[in-house]
Amino acid sequence: MRKTNLGRNLAALSLVWMLLIMPIASMAQTKVNMPKNRYKIQDDVKIGNEYSGKVEQQLPILNDAESTRYLQDVGRRLVNSIPREFQQPAFRYRFKIVNARDINAFALPGGPMYVNRGLIQVARNEGEMAGVMAHEISHVALRHGTAQATRQNSLKNRILGIGAILGGAVLGGQAGAQLGAAIFQGTFVLKYSRQYENQADILGARIMANAGYDPRDLANMFKTIAGQSKGGRPPEWLSSHPNPEKRYKTINNEARLLRVSSNPIKITRGFARAKEKFGAMPRARSMAEISKGAKNRQNTSGNQGGNRTENGGNSGGNNSAMASGRYSRRVQRPSTRTRLYRGGNFMQMRIPTNWREFPSQSDVWFAPNGAYGNQGITHGATVGIHQTQQRTLDAATKEYVQGILRSNTQLRQSTRYSRTRMSGRAAYAVRLSGRSPVTGRTEYATIYTTRLRNGNLFYVVAVAPYNERYRYNRAFNNMVRSVRLAQ
Numbered sequence: 001m002r003k004t005n006l007g008r009n010l011a012a013l014s015l016v017w018m019l020l021i022m023p024i025a026s027m028a029q030t031k032v033n034m035p036k037n038r039y040k041i042q043d044d045v046k047i048g049n050e051y052s053g054k055v056e057q058q059l060p061i062l063n064d065a066e067s068t069r070y071l072q073d074v075g076r077r078l079v080n081s082i083p084r085e086f087q088q089p090a091f092r093y094r095f096k097i098v099n100a101r102d103i104n105a106f107a108l109p110g111g112p113m114y115v116n117r118g119l120i121q122v123a124r125n126e127g128e129m130a131g132v133m134a135h136e137i138s139h140v141a142l143r144h145g146t147a148q149a150t151r152q153n154s155l156k157n158r159i160l161g162i163g164a165i166l167g168g169a170v171l172g173g174q175a176g177a178q179l180g181a182a183i184f185q186g187t188f189v190l191k192y193s194r195q196y197e198n199q200a201d202i203l204g205a206r207i208m209a210n211a212g213y214d215p216r217d218l219a220n221m222f223k224t225i226a227g228q229s230k231g232g233r234p235p236e237w238l239s240s241h242p243n244p245e246k247r248y249k250t251i252n253n254e255a256r257l258l259r260v261s262s263n264p265i266k267i268t269r270g271f272a273r274a275k276e277k278f279g280a281m282p283r284a285r286s287m288a289e290i291s292k293g294a295k296n297r298q299n300t301s302g303n304q305g306g307n308r309t310e311n312g313g314n315s316g317g318n319n320s321a322m323a324s325g326r327y328s329r330r331v332q333r334p335s336t337r338t339r340l341y342r343g344g345n346f347m348q349m350r351i352p353t354n355w356r357e358f359p360s361q362s363d364v365w366f367a368p369n370g371a372y373g374n375q376g377i378t379h380g381a382t383v384g385i386h387q388t389q390q391r392t393l394d395a396a397t398k399e400y401v402q403g404i405l406r407s408n409t410q411l412r413q414s415t416r417y418s419r420t421r422m423s424g425r426a427a428y429a430v431r432l433s434g435r436s437p438v439t440g441r442t443e444y445a446t447i448y449t450t451r452l453r454n455g456n457l458f459y460v461v462a463v464a465p466y467n468e469r470y471r472y473n474r475a476f477n478n479m480v481r482s483v484r485l486a487q
Contacts, residue, residue, distance in 0.1 A: 029257045030202050034086070035147035041090050044146055048092075048110025055114060056323070057360060059290065062097040062117060063376065064407040065437065067277060070270035071095045071115060074126065078134050081210035086141040086203065093137065101284040103225055107136035109145040116287075121278050122224060126271040127264060130211070131218025134204035142203065144196045151193075201247055205254045214264035219251035277406055282388070282399055322358040322377075327438055328370030331379050334475035338482075341366075343383070347458070350482040352475055355380060375438050379464050379472065381479060386457040396457045397428045397449040404447065404461070410434040411445065422450045422460075423485040433466065442466040448480050452487045 062068070075095040093111040101118035113136050115129070123129040139145070192200075205215035338350040341357060343364065351357070351366050358365040358372070363384025365372070371379035386403075390396035397417065405411055411434040420427045427450040436443040448460040460483065462476040 029206065030254055032086075032142070032199050032203050032206075034142060035144065035196070035199075036150055037143050037147045038150045039143075039146035041088060041143075044088075044109035044140075044143055045090055045092070046110070047145065048108040048112045051108050052112040053323075055108070055112070056096070059114065060099040060285070060360075061114075062099040062407065064097070064277070064409075065375075066409055067274045068095070068097060070274055071097060071120075073270065074130055075113065075133060075137075077211050078130060078137055078207055081207045082137065082141050083203075083206060083210070088141065088143075091140065093140070095133070099284050100287050100290060102287045104287070105132050105136050107140050109140065109143065111140055113137070113140075117278055117284050120271075120274055123221065123271075124224075125217060125266040126268050127208070127213040127217030127266055128221040128224070129271070130213050130265070131204065131208055131215065131221055134207040134211075134213075135200045135218065136204075137207060138200040138203035139192065139196070142196070142199055144192055144200070148192060148196065197247075198250065201251050202254050205251050206258060209255075209258040209260050212261050212265050214260055214266075215251055215255040215258060216260075217264075217266075219248045219255070222247045222251070281403055281406060285387070322365060322367075322372045323374040325367075325372040325374075326370070327373045327378060329439075331370045332368050333471050334368070338478065346452075346485065346487040347383075348482075348484050349383070349479055351381075351479060373438070377463055378436060378438050378443065379468070381463065381476065382459075382461040384459060385452065386459060388455070388457050391455075393426060393428065393449070393451050393457075396451065397430070397447075400449065400457055400459060401430060401432075401447060404432065404445075408432075408434070408445075410437060414444070420448070420480075422448055422458075422480055423483045425450045425485070436465070439465060444469060446476065450485070452485065454487065458485060 072095050075093060079093045091111045093113065095113050095115065097120070098114050098116045100116045101121075102116050103119045103122050105113065105115040105119055107113040113133065115133065119132060120129055123132075201218070204218060208215045208218060332354055334352040335354040337353045339353050340348060341351050341364075342348045352368075355366045355368050356372070358367070363382055365377055365380065365382050367377040367380030371377055386396070386400045388396040388399055390399055394417070401413070405413065411432040413430065414433040415431040417428050417430045420429045427448055429446060429448050431444055431446045433442060433444045435441070443463060443465050446462045448462070450458050452458050460480055462472070462479070464472040464476075
């Protein structure tokens with residue numbers, strides 16, 4: 001009797017177990033295979049490292065430590081959720097914010113990723129933002145850039161080589177084309193196939209579920225993209241990118257096959273803080289405007305032979321070079337001898353001869369050795385133009401200063417706005433101060449502003465540790481007095 005009951009019990013348990021696992025077995029996740037690739041892992045890494053410098057030279061990277069740290073935390077959560085078969089230990093994923101209003105993001109082979117401020121602002125919750133990031137991480141993990149190069153055997157591709165790859169933007173279309181134009185003028189940019197976009201959506205959904213998000217948030221983001229386009233349904237991009245409506249259905253179908261948390265991550269403190277901060281900032285430019293500005297500067301540089309110094313040398317710097325610098329506790333004092341710096345055909349000023357210059361997309365940084373690195377400068381100055389719709393110098397100055405304070409949360413305004421002169425024009429000066437995240441010492445930043453004829457704001461931001469201010473004040477005053485504006 002005991003044997004019979006035991007047998008019946010085992011049979012019943014087996015039947016229950018089969019009923020439990022049958023739905024799972026019959027609804028297996030969509031299989032994603034690693035594409036054929038003739039390139040080495042190190043090729044992806046090399047391309048990403050090389051082109052990330054060019055990206056950061058051309059695009060306005062948002063220098064906000066708090067928001068960038070938040071984005072990196074989300075990125076790490078997603079990277080740690082990549083299925084084991086697609087993990088590449090050699091890849092170094094890193095995440096930065098582009099100060100552009102387009103709903104977009106893109107990634108480079110090997111790991112560098114750039115998320116537009118506009119995407120974060122339009123996302124309704126962290127899951128929607130994380131979904132776009134997961135899609136881009138999938139392109140990197142599946143090595144779609146070098147895989148696409150493997151598939152394309154055109155003469156043009158053979159000539160340009162593997163270094164011409166740019167990771168695909170999530171939206172593509174006109175915004176994607178403008179993005180490529182802004183960064184790689186005259187360079188062939190590979191466009192991912194429908195198959196690769198579909199793979200990135202499927203793997204992205206899986207990464208989201210593993211990380212505690214709801215993949216349907218990624219699907220909802222494509223609905224948002226469609227709603228932001230004319231007619232609510234943008235055309236498919238060169239027959240290569242599936243349109244948002246198709247991607248919405250694909251991702252929702254995949255979500256039904258995944259184990260999604262009953263309490264997925266939605267609104268977090270970091271997400272709410274970033275949305276609040278970006279909403280208070282001046283409106284960001286579009287990629288089209290950034291691209292146009294890059295072309296104009298390129299033309300100006302060509303006409304003027306580049307930014308020339310008095311001794312005939314080229315400026316030759318960029319933000320990638322600045323980021324490669326090493327900070328030192330012993331920074332050379334500003335030289336009493338100066339050289340002439342010319343910015344295009346509209347501005348010139350004198351700077352200490354022992355300061356290097358690092359032109360970027362919208363400004364130029366000056367600093368001595370030991371005072372620059374991947375977190376900006378500890379000693380030196382920044383000169384640039386702030387686009388504004390404000391009608392008065394007073395309002396434009398306050399708008400710019402508030403943007404600086406929001407982007408550098410360690411700083412506080414320490415003086416009132418005072419009137420001064422720069423290049424024979426009415427100007428303002430104001431001082432900010434706070435603890436430097438690099439040196440740990442109190443630093444000050446004095447901001448000088450005046451208006452150009454087109455209404456935009458010209459600024460000089462002078463930075464130095466507070467206990468070295470007397471060494472630098474003379475150099476800063478000489479710089480401001482030497483400014484000559486032709487516009």
